[in-house]
Amino acid sequence: xxxxxxxxxxxxxxxxxxxxxxxxxxxxxxxxxxxxxxxxxxxxxxxxxxxxxxxxxxxxxxxxxxxxxxxxxxxxxxxxxxxxxxxxxxxxxxxxxxxxxxxxxxxxxxxxxxxxxxxxxxxxxxxxxxxxxxxxxxxxxxxxxxxxxxxxxxxxxxxxxxxxxxxxxxxxxxxxxxxxxxxxxxxxxxxx
Amino acid sequence: xxxxxxxxxxxxxxxxxxxxxxxxxxxxxxxxxxxxxxxxxxxxxxxxxxxxxxxxxxxxxxxxxxxxxxxxxxxxxxxxxxxxxxxxxxxxxxxxxxxxxxxxxxxxxxxxxxxxxxxxxxxxxxxxxxxxxxxxxxxxxxxxxxxxxxxxxxxxxxxxxxxxxxxxxxxxxxxxxxxxxxxxxxxxxxxxxxxxxxxxxxxxxxxxxxxxxxxxxxxxxxxxxxxxxxxxxxxxxxxxxxxxxxxxxxxxxxxxxxxxxxxxxxxxxxxxxxxxxxxxxxxxxxxxxxxxxxxx
Numbered sequence: 001x002x003x004x005x006x007x008x009x010x011x012x013x014x015x016x017x018x019x020x021x022x023x024x025x026x027x028x029x030x031x032x033x034x035x036x037x038x039x040x041x042x043x044x045x046x047x048x049x050x051x052x053x054x055x056x057x058x059x060x061x062x063x064x065x066x067x068x069x070x071x072x073x074x075x076x077x078x079x080x081x082x083x084x085x086x087x088x089x090x091x092x093x094x095x096x097x098x099x100x101x102x103x104x105x106x107x108x109x110x111x112x113x114x115x116x117x118x119x120x121x122x123x124x125x126x127x128x129x130x131x132x133x134x135x136x137x138x139x140x141x142x143x144x145x146x147x148x149x150x151x152x153x154x155x156x157x158x159x160x161x162x163x164x165x166x167x168x169x170x171x172x173x174x175x176x177x178x179x180x181x182x183x184x185x186x187x188x189x190x191x192x
Numbered sequence: 193x194x195x196x197x198x199x200x201x202x203x204x205x206x207x208x209x210x211x212x213x214x215x216x217x218x219x220x221x222x223x224x225x226x227x228x229x230x231x232x233x234x235x236x237x238x239x240x241x242x243x244x245x246x247x248x249x250x251x252x253x254x255x256x257x258x259x260x261x262x263x264x265x266x267x268x269x270x271x272x273x274x275x276x277x278x279x280x281x282x283x284x285x286x287x288x289x290x291x292x293x294x295x296x297x298x299x300x301x302x303x304x305x306x307x308x309x310x311x312x313x314x315x316x317x318x319x320x321x322x323x324x325x326x327x328x329x330x331x332x333x334x335x336x337x338x339x340x341x342x343x344x345x346x347x348x349x350x351x352x353x354x355x356x357x358x359x360x361x362x363x364x365x366x367x368x369x370x371x372x373x374x375x376x377x378x379x380x381x382x383x384x385x386x387x388x389x390x391x392x393x394x395x396x397x398x399x400x401x402x403x404x405x406x407x408x409x410x411x412x413x414x415x416x417x418x419x420x421x422x423x424x425x426x427x428x429x430x431x432x433x434x435x436x437x438x439x440x441x442x443x444x445x446x447x448x449x450x451x452x453x454x455x456x457x458x459x460x461x462x463x464x465x466x467x468x469x470x471x472x473x474x475x476x477x478x479x480x481x482x483x484x485x486x487x488x
Contacts, residue, residue, distance in 0.1 A: 019241065021241075021244055034309070061265070062265060062266070062300065063265055063300075064262060064265045064267070064298055064299075064300045066298060076261055076262065076265075076298060077261055077262045077263075077264065077265040077300075078265050079252075079264055079265050079266075081266070081343070082342075082343045082346070082376045084376055105343075105375060105376075105378065105434060106343070106374060106375040106376040106434070106435060107374065107375055107435065125375075125434060125436060127244075127245050127248035127249060127252070127433075127434060128264075128343065128375070128378035128434055128465065128466075129249065129252065129263065129264040129266075129378050129465060129466060129467045130248045130249055130251070130252035131252065131256075131261075131262065131263060131264045131265040131266075132252050132255040132256045132259060132261050132262075132263060133248060133251055133252040133255060135261075135265075136255075150301065150304075150311035150313070151300065151301055151311075152265075152300055152301070152302070152311075153311075165244055165248055167241055167244065167436060169436065177241075177436055177437070178374065178375065178435060178436075180437075181430070181431060181432065181435060181436060181437040182374070184430050184437065185371060185429045185430050185431050188428060188429050188430045189367070189371070189425075189428075189429055192425060192428070
């Protein structure tokens with residue numbers, strides 16, 4: 001398994017090939033429905049958006065977190081959420097923040113793949129439901145924005161160590177493993 | 193635990209504590225029938241991406257059980273089925289247990305107001321927890337829970353077919369629903385199907401079917417044959433674990449039927465992810481039998 005060190009630069013992102021299995025070490029930020037909605041709303045209104053999103057590795061994830069008596073947060077379980085829910089918001093999100101990698105599950109639309117191609121971004125498929133294993137890769141909580149969105153929807157900052165396995169499922173040329181599988185499925189079903 | 197491999201506990205134990213046990217077990221331990229099916233799938237898969245997905249799933253299942261942690265961060269909406277003899281106080285016990293387990297398991301606070309999207313923080317709120325009641329003349333109280341995450345629940349479909357569409361139409365709708373869902377419901381899981389009934393009963397049947405262990409056979413040979421046919425067809429599609437390609441798209445298909453109106457042919461699909469988490473407690477005057485699946 002190849003290790004990627006975040007923050008990622010465009011060149012290393014563009015060198016990744018469809019089907020590569022990788023892990024990530026370095027900063028990763030969570031964002032799902034509400035983070036996308038608010039970040040784009042704030043841009044429209046000219047309000048400040050957390051700087052950490054710039055060229056970030058974004059994790060579609062709503063973790064289970066616990067806070068100890070000293071107010072220190074730690075992660076209990078943190079697998080990927082269904083990325084397709086963010087399909088309509090993601091193309092602009094990728095372009096505005098120059099997102100370098102998105103970790104999620106289930107794949108994303110053609111429009112998202114086009115934005116990835118333009119900016120230099122990849123989609124890394126995590127194994128859905130493998131929440132304890134991925135939580136182990138999120139070694140430290142380094143911050144949190146927009147806590148008012150609630151535990152699953154907040155923008156959590158993590159330092160990661162060997163977060164994986166992750167499959168390169170949409171590359172920076174816009175090729176999608178999901179599209180290839182879908183074509184094969186149609187062919188298989190038509191034979192029946 | 194399959195029904196044959198169940199755990200017996202002597203009474204007394206307060207009902208609220210029994211329900212907390214169910215929520216803890218369901219969250220941390222994969223039902224044995226699903227564990228076996230996942231192991232078997234890992235054995236026959238040849239596609240390297242599929243092998244990586246199944247390997248990651250099995251490793252996670254082992255860690256969750258050993259570390260006593262929820263196997264998936266989407267601890268879902270707990271769906272309760274209460275069957276046998278019971279009174280209205282059971283709802284209070286279930287509500288309290290859900291609130292307690294949100295803190296202690298811990299379960300993720302998952303319920304929001306659908307209009308203003310504000311999280312209640314305790315997995316409660318109007319209409320929650322979700323409880324189905326099945327009163328019978330039996331001499332036991334049986335409480336079952338299934339944790340239903342949104343990845344799979346969001347793929348739910350109901351179609352009111354025309355009777356002239358026949359079983360070919362029914363099969364096509366089921367297969368199309370699973371294929372269209374792709375990797376979103378975290379395959380390989382279980383396909384729950386309802387055929388017939390009214391619109392509401394049809395969807396309820398499809399979900400209830402997911403409570404049944406995979407190794408339990410339907411008493412109706414026609415349903416058995418239909419389940420087998422759908423299982424083979426869906427798996428031959430090549431959609432695979434997480435929709436990334438492979439030979440395992442579903443671990444099982446469970447079909448329920450009910451009589452319907454002469455002018456109707458309702459069909460519903462409710463998918464369970466690979467982590468179809470269930471737990472059951474059957475309480476009698478002398479003991480409690482715990483298991484992780486039941487035919488409802």
